[in-house]
Amino acid sequence: MSKKSHTVIEGGVTAAKGFSASAMNVGIRSTKLDLAIIASDREAVVAGTFTTNLVHAAPVKLCKANLAGGHGRAIVINSGNANACTGPQGMEDARRMGTLTAQALGVDEKLVYVCSTGTIGIPMPMAKVEAGIPKVAAALSPAGGADVARAIMTTDTVPKEIAVQVEIDGVPVRIGGITKGAGMISPNMATMLCFITTDAAVEQRALQAALSAAVDDTFNGITIDGDQSTNDTVLVLANGAAGNATLSAAHPAWAAFEGALRHVCSHLATAIVKDGEGATKLVTLTVTGAATREDARLAARAVATSMLCKTAWFGGDPNWGRIIAAVGRSGANVAEDRVGIRFDGSPVVRAGCLAPGASLKDLARIFAQKAFTIEIDLGIGAAHASVLTCDCSIDYVKINAEYMT
Amino acid sequence: MSKKSHTVIEGGVTAAKGFSASAMNVGIRSTKLDLAIIASDREAVVAGTFTTNLVHAAPVKLCKANLAGGHGRAIVINSGNANACTGPQGMEDARRMGTLTAQALGVDEKLVYVCSTGTIGIPMPMAKVEAGIPKVAAALSPAGGADVARAIMTTDTVPKEIAVQVEIDGVPVRIGGITKGAGMISPNMATMLCFITTDAAVEQRALQAALSAAVDDTFNGITIDGDQSTNDTVLVLANGAAGNATLSAAHPAWAAFEGALRHVCSHLATAIVKDGEGATKLVTLTVTGAATREDARLAARAVATSMLCKTAWFGGDPNWGRIIAAVGRSGANVAEDRVGIRFDGSPVVRAGCLAPGASLKDLARIFAQKAFTIEIDLGIGAAHASVLTCDCSIDYVKINAEYMT
Numbered sequence: 001m002s003k004k005s006h007t008v009i010e011g012g013v014t015a016a017k018g019f020s021a022s023a024m025n026v027g028i029r030s031t032k033l034d035l036a037i038i039a040s041d042r043e044a045v046v047a048g049t050f051t052t053n054l055v056h057a058a059p060v061k062l063c064k065a066n067l068a069g070g071h072g073r074a075i076v077i078n079s080g081n082a083n084a085c086t087g088p089q090g091m092e093d094a095r096r097m098g099t100l101t102a103q104a105l106g107v108d109e110k111l112v113y114v115c116s117t118g119t120i121g122i123p124m125p126m127a128k129v130e131a132g133i134p135k136v137a138a139a140l141s142p143a144g145g146a147d148v149a150r151a152i153m154t155t156d157t158v159p160k161e162i163a164v165q166v167e168i169d170g171v172p173v174r175i176g177g178i179t180k181g182a183g184m185i186s187p188n189m190a191t192m193l194c195f196i197t198t199d200a201a202v203e204q205r206a207l208q209a210a211l212s213a214a215v216d217d218t219f220n221g222i223t224i225d226g227d228q229s230t231n232d233t234v235l236v237l238a239n240g241a242a243g244n245a246t247l248s249a250a251h252p253a254w255a256a257f258e259g260a261l262r263h264v265c266s267h268l269a270t271a272i273v274k275d276g277e278g279a280t281k282l283v284t285l286t287v288t289g290a291a292t293r294e295d296a297r298l299a300a301r302a303v304a305t306s307m308l309c310k311t312a313w314f315g316g317d318p319n320w321g322r323i324i325a326a327v328g329r330s331g332a333n334v335a336e337d338r339v340g341i342r343f344d345g346s347p348v349v350r351a352g353c354l355a356p357g358a359s360l361k362d363l364a365r366i367f368a369q370k371a372f373t374i375e376i377d378l379g380i381g382a383a384h385a386s387v388l389t390c391d392c393s394i395d396y397v398k399i400n401a402e403y404m405t
Numbered sequence: 406m407s408k409k410s411h412t413v414i415e416g417g418v419t420a421a422k423g424f425s426a427s428a429m430n431v432g433i434r435s436t437k438l439d440l441a442i443i444a445s446d447r448e449a450v451v452a453g454t455f456t457t458n459l460v461h462a463a464p465v466k467l468c469k470a471n472l473a474g475g476h477g478r479a480i481v482i483n484s485g486n487a488n489a490c491t492g493p494q495g496m497e498d499a500r501r502m503g504t505l506t507a508q509a510l511g512v513d514e515k516l517v518y519v520c521s522t523g524t525i526g527i528p529m530p531m532a533k534v535e536a537g538i539p540k541v542a543a544a545l546s547p548a549g550g551a552d553v554a555r556a557i558m559t560t561d562t563v564p565k566e567i568a569v570q571v572e573i574d575g576v577p578v579r580i581g582g583i584t585k586g587a588g589m590i591s592p593n594m595a596t597m598l599c600f601i602t603t604d605a606a607v608e609q610r611a612l613q614a615a616l617s618a619a620v621d622d623t624f625n626g627i628t629i630d631g632d633q634s635t636n637d638t639v640l641v642l643a644n645g646a647a648g649n650a651t652l653s654a655a656h657p658a659w660a661a662f663e664g665a666l667r668h669v670c671s672h673l674a675t676a677i678v679k680d681g682e683g684a685t686k687l688v689t690l691t692v693t694g695a696a697t698r699e700d701a702r703l704a705a706r707a708v709a710t711s712m713l714c715k716t717a718w719f720g721g722d723p724n725w726g727r728i729i730a731a732v733g734r735s736g737a738n739v740a741e742d743r744v745g746i747r748f749d750g751s752p753v754v755r756a757g758c759l760a761p762g763a764s765l766k767d768l769a770r771i772f773a774q775k776a777f778t779i780e781i782d783l784g785i786g787a788a789h790a791s792v793l794t795c796d797c798s799i800d801y802v803k804i805n806a807e808y809m810t
Contacts (some may be wrong), residue, residue, distance in 0.1 A: 055733025055741045055757070085729055085741070087758040120726025121759050225712040227727070228734040307630040307712070307797070308805055315806025321525025322632070324490055328460025329633040336460045336490070352460070353492040354526050392712070394802045400713055401720025401799075 005166055006175075006260035012161025013038055014145035015176035016199035018241030021144035023151035026132030028080035028118075028125055033151035035132045038195055039074040039105060039140050044239035045201075046072040046113070047208035049215045051232035057084035058094040059114040063233060066098075066110055070204040072237055073111040075195055076101040076133065079152055079180075083116040083124050084230040093124040100130060104137035115193050115233050117154055117180065149178040152193055155399055156182045160271040166260040168253045173200035173242040175257075177264045181224065181272035192219065194234040194268055200257060201240030203248040211236050214262040218269040222388045224276035225396070226305035236261070273388045278396030281313050282371040288384040289340075289377040295332035296385035299376060302330030303387075310392035318363035320348050327376060338379030344372050410571060411580075411665035417566025418443055419550035420581035421604035423646030426549035428556035431537030433485035433523075433530055438556035440537045443600055444479040444510060444545050449644035450606075451477040451518070452613035454620045456637035462489035463499040464519040468638060471503075471515055475609040477642055478516040480600055481506040481538065484557055484585075488521040488529050489635040498529040505535060509542035520598050520638050522559055522585065554583040557598055560804055561587045565676040571665040573658045578605035578647040580662075582669045586629065586677035597624065599639040599673055605662060606645030608653040616641050619667040623674040627793045629681035630801070631710035641666070678793050683800030686718050687776040693789040694745075694782040700737035701790035704781060707735030708792075715797035723768035725753050732781060743784030749777050 014021050023036035048067050050060050066072070076097050083090050094114045102109035116124075149159035163176035177196035196211075215234055240246070247257055274282055285304050290296035303309050306326040312319040320341055328334055341349035343366045348358050366372050419426050428441035453472050455465050471477065481502050488495050499519045507514035521529075554564035568581035582601035607615075620639055645651070652662055679687055690709050695701035708714050711731040717724040725746055733739055746754035748771045753763050771777050 053730060053733040054739040055729050055744075082726070085726060085754070085757055085759075087742070087756065090758075120724075120730060121754075227711055227713045227731065230726075230730050230733065306632050307801075308632045311802050311805035314802065317806065319525075321487070321490060321635075324460050325458060325525060325635050326632065328458040328635065334459040337492070339460075349490070349526075351492065352490055353495075354490075392802060394799050394806075396712075397716050397719065397797060397799045397802055400716035401722065 005256040006164040006263060009163045009165045009174065011163040012145040012149055012176050013178045013195050013197050014142050015163030016174040016197045018042060018199055018239045019197045020140040020142050021148045022136050022139035022141060023144065023147040024132060024136050024139065027128040028078055033147060034078055034080045035129065035136050036077045036148040036151040037074055037101060037136050037140060038148060038197065040237055040239040042239050042241065043071050043073055043111065044237040045204045045207055046070060046235060046237055047204065047211040048233065048235045049212055051229055053228050053230050055085065055230050057082050057116060057231045058086060058090035059083055059116045060231060060233060061091065062094045062098060063113050066113055069110055071111060072113055073107040074101055074105055075113045075115060075235060077115040077152055077193065078129060079117050079154060081116060081118040081122055081124055082120045082231050085121040086123055089123060093126050096126065097129060100133040101137065104134045113235055117152060117193055117231055120230060145178065152178065152180040154180060154182065155277050156180050156275050158275055160268055160275065162264055162267045164260045164263055166256050168200060168244040168247060168257060171242055171244040173198060173244055175260050175264050177268055179268040179272060182275050182277050192232055192272055194219065196236040196264055198236065198238045199240065199242035200238050201244050201246040202238040203246060206248045207236060207238055209249065210258045210261050214265040218262065218265040221386055222269050222273050223301065223304045224273060224279065224390055270388060273390050276390040277399045278393040279390035280393050281391040283313060283389050284373045285387045285389060286373065286384065287376045287378065289379045289381060290383040291333045291381040293383045293385060296383045298330045299327045299332040299378065300385045300387040302326045304389040307392060313367060313391035314393045316364060316367045318343065318360060318367045323374065323376065324349060333380060334378060335380060340377040340379060342375040410661040411569040411668060414568045414570045414579065416568040417550040417554055417581050418583045418600050418602050419547050420568030421579040421602045423447060423604055423644045424602045425545040425547050426553045427541050427544035427546060428549065428552040429537060429541050429544065432533040433483055438552060439483055439485045440534065440541050441482045441553040441556040442479055442506060442541050442545060443553060443602065445642055445644040447644050447646065448476050448478060448516065449642040450609045450612055451475060451640060451642055452609065452616040453638065453640045454617055456634055458633050458635050460490065460635050462487050462521060462636045463491060463495035464488055464521045465636060465638060466496065467499045467503060468518050471518055474515055476516060477518055478512040479506055479510055480518045480520060480640060482520045482557055482598065483534060484522050484559060486521060486523040486527055486529055487525045487636050490526040491528055494528060498531050501531065502534060505538040506542065509539045518640055522557060522598055522636055525635060550583065557583065557585040559585060559587065560682050561585050561680050563680055565673055565680065567669055567672045569665045569668055571661050573605060573649040573652060573662060576647055576649040578603060578649055580665050580669050582673055584673040584677060587680050587682050597637055597677055599624065601641040601669055603641065603643045604645065604647035605643050606649050606651040607643040608651060611653045612641060612643055614654065615663045615666055619670040623667065623670040626791055627674050627678050628706065628709045629678060629684065629795055675793060678795050681795040682804045683798040684795035685798050686796040688718060688794050689778045690792045690794060691778065691789065692781045692783065694784045694786060695788040696738045696786040698788045698790060701788045703735045704732045704737040704783065705790045705792040707731045709794040712797060718772060718796035719798045721769060721772045723748065723765055723772045728779065728781065729754060737783065738785060739783060740785060745782040745784060747780040
């Protein structure tokens with residue numbers, strides 16, 4: 001871990017100098033904000049990470065292509081339609097969104113990133129989008145960040161934003177971000193959009209490496225329902241408006257910048273799980289003592305996505321049998337008589353059986369809390385992995401039985 | 406497929422000659438039947454398949470050890486306690502159940518198979534079991550099969566039994582079975598117990614091969630919640646009481662016997678899914694056009710265990726986007742623009758997009774039914790796989806949030 005030398009400040013995606021944003025309802029959704037732009041007043045260095053789902057949306061393909069250039073001026077985002085599984089027309093629509101935004105801002109279209117979130121497989125309502133883009137572009141303002149945080153929400157119940165400040169060679173630089181969940185959330189890109197801006201000057205390759213590492217430890221370590229989206233995108237724009245000497249991995253303050261970026265990612269990833277569809281409990285799950293990192297991840301993921309575990313957590317039921325059963329079927333190397341489990345540090349399982357002195361009543365008190373930890377020690381090796389997850393409630397089923405219709 | 410030459414007859418696990426059964430409540434559960442014995446009046450050839458969960462219950466270990474001998478006289482089963490994760494004491498308790506049953510029946514203890522289903526991690530209430538076994542043994546009767554079908558139910562809402570008759574060299578032989586679900590159900594042994602008896606004379610190796618093949622195509626092709634149990638067991642006892650010449654794979658009537666056994670397994674596996682915890686819909690999912698059998702299975706399993714797909718089915722929402730998204734993240738080789746999907750034969754997706762002419766209203770009518778099919782053509786190769794699954798309802802969450810407490 002890098003030492004923490006940043007402080008949390010007010011604001012979100014427009015907290016950094018030189019960034020503006022705006023959002024409107026243009027009729028893709030009935031009344032909610034559904035079209036947004038985030039813009040930098042100068043060319044920014046861009047890094048990004050994307051869904052690994054082999055089925056991915058047209059805007060994801062476009063972002064990946066533009067990211068090859070490593071630079072950007074703006075992001076245009078719509079909610080209410082994922083523009084996924086929409087074929088060649090979907091690709092054309094995504095490109096058109098980028099072109100229109102570029103024209104409205106007077107920038108090269110290769111510098112505009114396009115993101116969509118919403119229902120899969122429905123053609124984009126392009127008349128509304130085309131009419132809307134110039135209006136949204138005309139309304140750009142440094143005060144618009146909070147509106148964009150709301151515009152990207154789908155089943156999210158709260159907007160999610162954060163900003164931090166860190167000093168680089170005595171120059172304060174800011175990093176701010178927004179994100180949305182709240183279903184189709186699983187490791188290896190949670191189903192999500194996340195937009196981060198910073199006024200730091202950063203080398204593109206260093207920025208990409210820092211983002212990839214931060215995402216791997218944060219957004220890729222959360223799961224709500226084990227489903228992975230077609231549209232997951234994290235983008236960071238660094239525009240250098242703070243006036244610091246350009247950062248690279250060799251810079252003495254690099255760790256401070258990296259730590260600040262990781263703080264933003266970690267905060268936003270946690271916010272997604274807390275606001276998971278129907279979630280009532282936040283569960284931090286750690287697997288230790290695994291033979292390999294892959295084994296640790298397999299075991300953690302099996303428990304985190306087990307319907308039986310998640311419904312037990314919802315019910316406040318300290319049912320450790322479902323946890324050890326999920327570990328046993330995970331594919332990880334497991335020796336039943338070496339497994340230990342703790343809830344919030346209290347021993348529950350030792351050598352594969354109920355730990356001496358463990359009381360189901362006391363354990364039920366732990367599971368009655370809004371947040372708790374589950375530690376699983378496989379007792380074989382030294383590898384470990386963590387997943388942040390939530391319970392599965394009656395409301396999760398209600399939300400997802402009614403989402404499209 | 407073997408030709409169908411069997412007929413369905415009345416009864417279940419005691420439909421075959423020479424088998425008797427009985428069940429009682431001995432206090433493991435409050436009032437429901439919780440201890441049962443199935444016995445053959447002569448030594449039977451035995452075949453079995455078991456959970457592949459690395460964490461598996463003491464009775465599973467004991468069954469595997471006894472199966473090395475290939476013969477058996479009886480099965481003793483309790484519900485209300487899984488005797489899993491119970492350590493050396495659990496193993497001793499399982500052995501004691503076998504020994505007491507063997508003593509009560511006057512047979513070798515190596516010929517008694519022990520099965521348990523219920524909560525994991527709680528010591529067996531052996532005083533009740535020890536007092537109960539002689540009483541249950543004393544009550545054995547050819548009329549007791551239906552009681553045993555009820556005694557093994559946990560969250561099942563209906564008992565599940567079937568019997569068929571098939572002629573071997575002009576001699577009628579019977580195969581009957583019972584099973585239980587209804588949670589922790591996933592391919593590679595559904596969470597389940599299944600007991601099959603036949604009065605056919607069959608070579609042990611042929612019986613094991615026939616059972617393994619039938620289980621692979623039936624019980625291993627169902628999933629309710631993606632969780633796999635610690636106790637899954639399928640046992641078949643063939644006692645030869647019908648008087649046929651001993652069957653082997655070389656016998657002309659082998660295909661008829663194999664087909665009849667498969668029918669029993671298929672019927673019971675389907676019954677488990679229909680009675681899945683909270684299930685309101687039966688979904689037959691087929692993946693075709695996969696590059697490999699493993700790819701077909703990965704894709705089918707990803708859809709069948711996707712919470713977003715299962716909740717959409719519950720809501721009657723023909724949300725094909727969630728299906729193609731699950732296929733895309735499944736790990737199977739997928740080319741988005743080759744994927745086709747049909748619901749009950751109606752085209753939904755062609756070349757990765759909504760099929761021309763597909764109407765969401767018509768598709769919603771298909772999803773409003775109690776049972777429907779989903780066919781996914783990956784359009785790459787010739788391999789295929791099927792999974793029988795169900796939706797995930799509000800009741801599933803209720804049942805599993807309240808099971809232990």
